[in-house]
Amino acid sequence: MNKWEELDKKYIWHPFTQMKGWLKNPQLVIDHGDGVKLYDTDGKEYLDAISSLWVNIHGHRRKEINEAIIAELNKVEHSTLLGLINEPSAELAEKLVEVTPEGLNKVFYSDDGSTAVEAAIKIAFQYWNYAGHPEKKDFINLGDSYHGDTVGAVSVGNVEVFHKAYKPLLFSTHRVSCPSFYHTKMDVRSEKEFLDALLKELEDYLKEHASHTAAMIIEPLCQCAAGMLMQPKGYIKGVRDLTKKYNVLLIVDEVAVGFGRTGLMYACKHENVLPDMMCLSKGISAGYLPLGATLVTDEIYNAFLGEPTEYKTFYHGHSYTGNNLACAAGLASLRIFENDDVIAGLPPKMEMIRQHFERINAMEFVGDARQCGMLGGIELMRDKANKVPFDPGLLMAGGICQNARKYGLIIRNIGDVIVFMPPLCSTPVEIDEMLSRLTKSMEEIFDRVRNRNMDAFSDPCAF
Numbered sequence: 001m002n003k004w005e006e007l008d009k010k011y012i013w014h015p016f017t018q019m020k021g022w023l024k025n026p027q028l029v030i031d032h033g034d035g036v037k038l039y040d041t042d043g044k045e046y047l048d049a050i051s052s053l054w055v056n057i058h059g060h061r062r063k064e065i066n067e068a069i070i071a072e073l074n075k076v077e078h079s080t081l082l083g084l085i086n087e088p089s090a091e092l093a094e095k096l097v098e099v100t101p102e103g104l105n106k107v108f109y110s111d112d113g114s115t116a117v118e119a120a121i122k123i124a125f126q127y128w129n130y131a132g133h134p135e136k137k138d139f140i141n142l143g144d145s146y147h148g149d150t151v152g153a154v155s156v157g158n159v160e161v162f163h164k165a166y167k168p169l170l171f172s173t174h175r176v177s178c179p180s181f182y183h184t185k186m187d188v189r190s191e192k193e194f195l196d197a198l199l200k201e202l203e204d205y206l207k208e209h210a211s212h213t214a215a216m217i218i219e220p221l222c223q224c225a226a227g228m229l230m231q232p233k234g235y236i237k238g239v240r241d242l243t244k245k246y247n248v249l250l251i252v253d254e255v256a257v258g259f260g261r262t263g264l265m266y267a268c269k270h271e272n273v274l275p276d277m278m279c280l281s282k283g284i285s286a287g288y289l290p291l292g293a294t295l296v297t298d299e300i301y302n303a304f305l306g307e308p309t310e311y312k313t314f315y316h317g318h319s320y321t322g323n324n325l326a327c328a329a330g331l332a333s334l335r336i337f338e339n340d341d342v343i344a345g346l347p348p349k350m351e352m353i354r355q356h357f358e359r360i361n362a363m364e365f366v367g368d369a370r371q372c373g374m375l376g377g378i379e380l381m382r383d384k385a386n387k388v389p390f391d392p393g394l395l396m397a398g399g400i401c402q403n404a405r406k407y408g409l410i411i412r413n414i415g416d417v418i419v420f421m422p423p424l425c426s427t428p429v430e431i432d433e434m435l436s437r438l439t440k441s442m443e444e445i446f447d448r449v450r451n452r453n454m455d456a457f458s459d460p461c462a463f
């Protein structure tokens with residue numbers, strides 16, 4: 001055990017981690033990164049197939065971003081947005097408005113995805129007060145939704161394993177069926193029938209309850225933290241049409257799917273959806289520094305305008321809101337998107353993922369390998385035909401991910417779903433290598449299953 005592992009195990013409580021298993025097993029210490037590669041303190045190389053938990057976009061230690069941060073650092077490290085302006089946050093706001101859907105013209109900065117969602121919830125709630133409809137105060141969310149870990153964000157979430165312990169602490173919401181065809185228990189034969197049933201369910205609810213509903217919040221196209229659950233084509237458009245028709249705000253949480261992950265700059269663009277609010281984080285600073293943003297329409301922003309003693313101010317903010325260095329990283333990242341034409345370069349990368357996933361889908365214990373642009377989820381099943389999962393105690397997917405480190409691959413699972421989310425800068429060759437290494441690990445673990453050597457893996461990186 002090296003010095004850092006000793007210190008870590010003595011002092012650190014890790015996120016989403018069962019510390020008992022963590023302490024018992026050897027752990028990796030990352031020393032440095034370069035492009036899509038990470039290196040541990042022994043000099044061993046790993047491909048970063050989860051973009052350092054979904055944040056990295058243009059690779060590690062990207063020259064242009066490093067330089068932009070250093071240049072800003074030589075001017076000032078942080079200057080508050082409470083009562084003052086700073087240069088990079090102003091320039092980044094202009095760019096964010098440019099690259100997001102039409103109509104989202106104002107940017108409220110915060111620190112991360114959860115706080116971007118918290119701000120959206122409070123803004124939606126207060127907006128209706130100022131718009132003369134204080135009775136519109138409730139929220140609609142999706143089954144298996146995840147919007148962050150602070151208490152408000154957990155209230156609009158409902159991934160059973162993560163959230164059930166906190167129920168008594170949360171405000172209640174109306175939950176509509178999770179829009180994942182593979183997982184639905186609805187009696188539907190096709191994706192089209194499923195889509196119609198989902199939209200009918202939503203409309204039936206809105207007809208009765210829109211009058212007291214402030215907003216609906218969705219993660220568009222792919223519910224990532226719930227296990228890469230993907231939505232039928234037309235779903236987000238249908239949700240937008242209905243929320244508009246019944247006068248309910250639509251908040252899209254693009255914290256995970258934004259900044260090119262779905263193959264376009266933002267997920268809503270696939271169906272030309274114009275939301276009332278958009279939450280951004282993760283890829284916003286290309287994986288460099290914490291930063292969140294909640295974008296809103298002029299109509300929402302204007303509702304908060306008033307005289308000081310009307311007390312319509314949005315009383316919300318964080319110490320590091322609009323941090324100079326994070327915004328400088330965000331600006332540099334958007335410049336790379338432009339200069340390198342990053343989005344236009346994605347199709348051959350997505351095609352490489354598609355080819356591998358087609359093959360992986362045919363593997364014996366793979367129930368469903370699904371892809372949405374640069375996002376992928378591989379869901380394991382003990383009995384593929386009847387969709388019977390493995391005993392969760394076996395920690396199958398976690399074991400595969402842990403075992404993959406041997407082959408130089410960093411990847412993570414959520415339950416029995418292996419999440420594949422490479423940095424957008426990964427070349428087709430690098431993606432090919434990542435998925436080949438993953439396959440090796442899968443085959444090895446699957447062999448153990450076939451040979452009935454199914455001992456639980458002692459500490460997979462499972463949530």
Ligand SMILES: *Cc1c(COP(=O)(O)O)cnc(C)c1O
Pocket residue numbers: 112113114115117146147148149219224225253254255256257281282
């Ligand atoms: C990660 C995530 C969040 C929370 O972001 P943090 O930066 O971890 O607080 C919110 N929504 C979605 C969709 C996410 O994937």
